[in-house]
Amino acid sequence: MKKPYSVSIILRTDKKGIDGKCPLNVQIRLNSKVLKLPAKQKVFPEEWDKKSKTCIGKGFGEINIFLKEIELKLEKFCMNKINNNQLLTIDIIKDYYNGINLNCFYTVFDKMFEIKSQKLKEPTIYKYNLLRKYLKEFKKQIDVVEVDLMFIERFEAFLRKKDVGKHGISNHHKNLDAIINLAIKHKLMIENPYINKEYKENSECLEFLTPDELESFSKIKLNHDSGLKLTKDRFLFSCLTGLRHSDINTLTIGDIDLKNRMITKEQIKTGRIVKVPLNTRAVLMVKKYGKGKDKDELLFPSVANQNDNMRLKTLAKTIELNKNLTFHVSRHTFGTMMVNYYQTPITIVKEMMGHTDISITAKYANVNTDIMKEAMRNKFKFKVS
Incomplete structure (x- = not known):
């Protein structure tokens, strides 16, 4: 079976310098495409044997060994890719030659993130950086071929x-999915394991606190x-x-x-301006934490989301709350209370929460059958004749 690629050393007589020397290049042919990469060596045309692809004359022993090593290294790289049914393109070969290891998923991640980050806002950039941090904690070294459904x-x-x-978890899946899709588009990966993975949050499982729990x-x-x-x-x-946590x-x-x-x-996540009225309880908290502070000072000391979530688990245990309490539950609680318990119009709740689409706000309507039962018992009353 004929190889779809070839690697050879050539003399670029078309690039002759003022001193009469010509640069040596590594030429790679892959299917119908040709790539020429500098070998960082120059010789006179008469010092090059086109048939044996070597320099001739005295003093060229080390250069010939160097050129042969380059040729064998690229041959081995291309052969391994083909034998393992991995993607092989001109760009992949070029990156490998320049010392960029595209077998490493972190290298691919960084290249794709560099492309994506040009169109992202700061909060989203932070989330991608956090995803990479968690991936590194999960596994220090990841090969591209490892990134399958099991991974x-x-x-x-x-x-x-x-x-x-x-x-x-849903956000991290979404961002990892986006990185992999972009890598596939740039022919750095072959397939996306998310084809067989559903990661979107199920609105029916929306976690929130009832007024009694709160x-x-x-x-x-x-x-x-x-x-x-x-x-x-x-x-x-x-x-x-x-x-949101970032806004607190x-x-x-x-x-x-x-x-x-x-x-x-101004919301950190969306950049949208939100206006939220304060009730008496919230006003008291502002007075407590804001006492003696200047306008540019934070109301609350800043806390990492992970730390808040760990403490919330401890707090939930003290009241035997059988719910997965995370900081984001507070936002769900606000939306659910406004829509279901205080009958605030969804259009108003949408503006207070800074949602870009009213369908996002609508998920808070009747998220729980207990709420519907309570509404039927207490608010839907009439006499039967």
């Missing part, structure tokens, strides 16, 4: 152990653990305002108008 499933199990929450949570007594107390208050404030972390005194009881904040 994806094992990585998901790793994320569950890290307790990043359903929403976090009240129980707010009454948790803490002695001297300032970390738990801070997370508890940050979570409650998010339940009362619908602000960046909320400044200047974003809050106590006189008019209103937060006006």
Whole structure:
């Protein structure tokens, strides 16, 4: 069977320099395409034997060994790719020759992220960087051929152990899927394991706290653990305002108008401006944490999402809450309360939560059969004649 590629050393007589010397190139033919790469050596035309592909004359022993090593190295690389049914393109060969190891998934990830990041906002860039960090924690070295469905499933199990929450797992899957798709487009990978993997969140399993659960949570007594107390208050404030974790972390005194009881904040994730009214409970929390602070200071001390989530698990145990409590549950709680318990029009809730599409807000309507039962018992009453 004829090889689809060939590797040879050639003399570029068409590139003769002022000194009369010509550069040596490595020429790779792959199917109908030709790639010429510099061997970083120059000789006079009469010092090159075209038939044997070697330099002739005295003093060329080391150069001939060097050229043969390059040729054999590229031959071996191409042969391994073909024998293992891996993708082989001119660009892949060029990157390999230049020391870029495209067998390494992290190299592929970084190249694709460099392309994607030009169109991404800071919060999304942060999420891709976090994904790469988690991948490195999961496995320090990853070959491209390893990234199959089993790899994806094992990585998901790793994320569950890290307790990043359903929403976090879904986001990491979405971003990894995007990187792999872009790699396939650039012919750096052959197939996407996500073809056989569903990772979108199921709205029927939306986690939120009921008013009774929220009240129980707010009454948790803490002695001297300032970390738990801070997370508890940050979570409650998010339940009362619908602000995301990133927005709680960046909320400044200047974003809050106590006189008019209103937060006006640019969302970190979307860049959209949201206006959220403050109820009495939220106002008291602002006064407590904002006392003596300037406009540019943060209302709450910043806390990593992972740390907040770990503390929330501890807090949930104290009230025997049988729910997977993560910080994002606070935002679900706000949306659910506004739509289902306080009958706030979805269009208004959409603006308060900064959603770009009303269908996102609509997922909070009747997310639980208990809510529907309560509505039928208490609000849908009439006499039968």
